[in-house]
Amino acid sequence: MTMNEHPVARRLLQVLALLLALASLLVAVSAAPAHAETAAEKYERLRKELEAQNQQLESIEKDLKNAKNTRSALQQQQTILKEQINTLVAAINEANLAIQEKQAEVDAQQAAIDERWDEFQMQMQAMQVMHDGGAVAMLSSAQSLYELLTFSDSLQQVSEKQNQVLEDMQAAKAELESRKAELEEQKANLETAQAELETKQGQLSSNIQQLDSTISKAEADKQAQQDVVDATEAAFEQAEREYEQWIKENSSSGSGHISDAGWMWPLPGQSRITTYFGGNNGFYSGHGAIDVAAPKGTPIVAALSGVAYTQSLHWTYGNMVMIDSGDGVVTIYAHMDSHAVSNGQAVVQGQTIGYVGNTGRSSGYHLHFEVRINNVKQNPLNYVSYS
Ligand SMILES: [Zn+2]
Numbered sequence: 144m145t146m147n148e149h150p151v152a153r154r155l156l157q158v159l160a161l162l163l164a165l166a167s168l169l170v171a172v173s174a175a176p177a178h179a180e181t182a183a184e185k186y187e188r189l190r191k192e193l194e195a196q197n198q199q200l201e202s203i204e205k206d207l208k209n210a211k212n213t214r215s216a217l218q219q220q221q222t223i224l225k226e227q228i229n230t231l232v233a234a235i236n237e238a239n240l241a242i243q244e245k246q247a248e249v250d251a252q253q254a255a256i257d258e259r260w261d262e263f264q265m266q267m268q269a270m271q272v273m274h275d276g277g278a279v280a281m282l283s284s285a286q287s288l289y290e291l292l293t294f295s296d297s298l299q300q301v302s303e304k305q306n307q308v309l310e311d312m313q314a315a316k317a318e319l320e321s322r323k324a325e326l327e328e329q330k331a332n333l334e335t336a337q338a339e340l341e342t343k344q345g346q347l348s349s350n351i352q353q354l355d356s357t358i359s360k361a362e363a364d365k366q367a368q369q370d371v372v373d374a375t376e377a378a379f380e381q382a383e384r385e386y387e388q389w390i391k392e393n394s395s396s397g398s399g400h401i402s403d404a405g406w407m408w409p410l411p412g413q414s415r416i417t418t419y420f421g422g423n424n425g426f427y428s429g430h431g432a433i434d435v436a437a438p439k440g441t442p443i444v445a446a447l448s449g450v451a452y453t454q455s456l457h458w459t460y461g462n463m464v465m466i467d468s469g470d471g472v473v474t475i476y477a478h479m480d481s482h483a484v485s486n487g488q489a490v491v492q493g494q495t496i497g498y499v500g501n502t503g504r505s506s507g508y509h510l511h512f513e514v515r516i517n518n519v520k521q522n523p524l525n526y527v528s529y530s
Pocket of ligand 1: 418
């Protein structure tokens with residue numbers, strides 16, 4: 144048994160192939176720059192990517208909606224056209240019936256004329272026998288009734304009545320034929336109108352077909368874009384998990400109590416709280432900290448002594464410092480204009496660790512001050528107060 148035939152080995156190869164495919168997908172999605180990317184740069188890049196992708200998606204969705212609206216308008220037109228064509232076809236059928244009827248009337252009239260003519264000829268022959276030759280013999284073979292009539296006075300009297308009857312009959316037939324011709328003209332007009340409508344219908348169908356293909360393409364584009372957005376969002380969530388992991392890794396755990404003299408308000412001289420713990424800061428509700436407004440550059444001090452850890456331009460927190468004070472007590476200071484400490488540096492209570500800014504997900508100069516005990520967010524006002 145070769146390796147390929149072994150069931151376990153085969154399964155292993157399948158899994159390996161799947162992993163390779165996934166890995167290439169992830170590489171394609173993240174398209175990281177050549178230099179080593181910091182976590183903050185990654186967050187920022189992902190945030191921008193997602194924004195652009197969402198905009199693109201919105202634009203595709205708008206196009207799609209427009210195309211669908213146009214298609215539905217065209218389909219309505221098509222329905223109306225179909226009704227119009229059906230009406231025309233019914234009218235043409237009616238005209239055909241009327242023409243057939245008229246033709247039958249013409250034929251009947253012709254038959255009546257022929258019958259009358261035969262009667263007349265028989266009368267002529269009878270007269271020929273009676274008068275025994277002469278002009279009558281010659282005239283009986285005449286082709287035309289009119290020829291016959293103009294030739295002989297003796298025949299004039301005999302034929303006058305017949306002549307009148309036949310003329311009336313011919314006139315009636317001519318009237319019928321003229322009526323039939325009118326009907327045929329009406330029918331021809333209806334058929335022209337039908338042909339025009341059918342041409343229009345053909346154009347509409349072709350327009351709808353083009354739109355259908357535009358719509359399918361837009362739908363495919365939308366799906367592709369949605370996939371990209373989903374992948375970016377997944378990467379985003381991954382980045383958020385990594386951030387939480389970073390806090391967890393740099394946090395102690397323990398009693399949650401502080402052994403020294405207590406806490407210090409982190410923003411000396413600034414007491415205006417703009418968002419409380421659990422409030423809505425304009426981006427989301429359930430705010431896990433307090434926001435304190437202050438002018439740009441106001442010094443931020445450590446509320447407790449401990450070890451400082453920093454992140455630069457995090458997509459949410461901007462330039463931020465976290466201080467682990469031991470026993471599971473962590474304080475976080477976010478949206479700084481700049482740091483005044485470096486990553487891993489020991490700091491003492493009251494020491495300036497940074498300056499008020501407006502970096503990250505922030506709409507105005509303020510300090511976002513967060514307290515975590517054993518990595519659970521606490522209301523900071525249970526620990527600090529302005530003094
Ligand atoms: Zn905040």
